[in-house]
Amino acid sequence: MLIDVMTEDRRWRALDLNALADRAAEATLTHLGLNADDFEISLLACNDTRIAVLNEDFRGRPQPTNVLSWPSVERGADRPGGVPDLPRPGPDAELGDIAIAYETCAAEAEAGGKPLSDHTTHLIVHAVLHLLGYDHIRDEDATLMETCEVAILGKLGIPDPYRP
Template sequence: MIDMAVQAEADWPADVDWEALANRAARAAIERTPQAFWLDAPVTIEVAVRLTDDAEVHTLNRQYRGKDKPTNVLSFPMVQPDLLDTVTQNSDDGEVLLGDIVLAHGVCAREAAERGIGVAEHATHLIVHGCLHLLGYDHQGDAEAEAMESIERAAMAQLGLHDPYLIDED
């Protein structure tokens, strides 16, 4: 089971069920990883999602990544990658805090407009992306990026949404 705790600031669309969206996105991401068994395990996987503004993400990005600008999504894993395979076996209370995902509204809205999609659809992709980071995926090298993007594409297709890496040549 996945337990998503979502906190949305005022700028994020109020007509979206952000918890349901985040839950679907995280489930679609996890299903395509070696941790898919978690979804049927007798534990609760906890992920906190904060939908905030560019200023807060800018501060976090500078503080934790040394980058003095806002970005679309930040992920803060709580489980070391080498412990992912056994973390559900070592849970005393049946809960595993996987980590936090933080999205910047302004960056997300601008990117969505550039792609011609809605903010909720782009946020779905960013939550899939952020969840994969919580699971130890990265995109530093070409092989890592291709593996991560393949999972993201499959997750988005399952959700009936756009290919986030489709390049429009027009």
Template sequence: MNIELDIQVASSVPDIPEDAAFRRWLAVALADHREAAEVSLRIVDEAEGRELNATYRGRDYATNVLSFPAELPEGVDHPVLGDLVICAPVLEREADEQGKPVEAHWAHLVVHGALHLLGYDHMEDDEAEVMEGAERAILRALGYDDPYAGEPVETETRVD
């Protein structure tokens, strides 16, 4: 899998995973769907996460992950997939509250966001079942536990 990944760190959280980890998580998440992908990943603090969530989803709070699928003109065959925004302080707080390893939660939110970029959604129960099944399989392949075991994880939807 050929991934072009632009990572922008705009967060004061000190323990952001290495670029190689993000590439690995994305490669496994996208492997069955694409041969190549271009993704931008922006890691933000709560102020920017809140502003983006309010602007694009009308929700006035910082959320864990936002996905912005690329909107290419019909007939344009280009590997650009879209943008992901992860709010590091929210991610860390959720991992702590849910008793999960922070690295595993990073992996889960990257996989979750990547699936949104591919068109997966969880607004309806049947869609959620399909998406969560894909997340479980991908995370298992990456060596992580089921992210939905125990307390439910609230992950956000994609932004169209």
């Protein structure tokens, strides 16, 4: 199994998060030329209260957020807009951990007029890209990451989340 999902908030079960997360992660890895069967990711499906604690512990921000990710290895590119060093099967098989919060995701989906499944898929694709070294702090990196997200989501039949 590519993604090991630990569900703390039962509301995620209605979305069939296990299948959705596997599909999103597999599409992301495949888009980058990686074999999804060679890698593992842990996903915590939680609520806003839990993710707020994690956000404060790891980022010093005591409020909920939609998704957090913790890569097992730093793979980011040194050059702005550069492609990160992608992992290889073997010791790098564990890509890292992701946490996703139900209330924030549901509220964002509703505010954006998007199905919760589409928004959640986007956030998982986004988080997996973070595990692989992609980032959006520098403008060039954000452009690269968003371009990847849009392409991956397009292959999954999900519209561009950045288009108004």
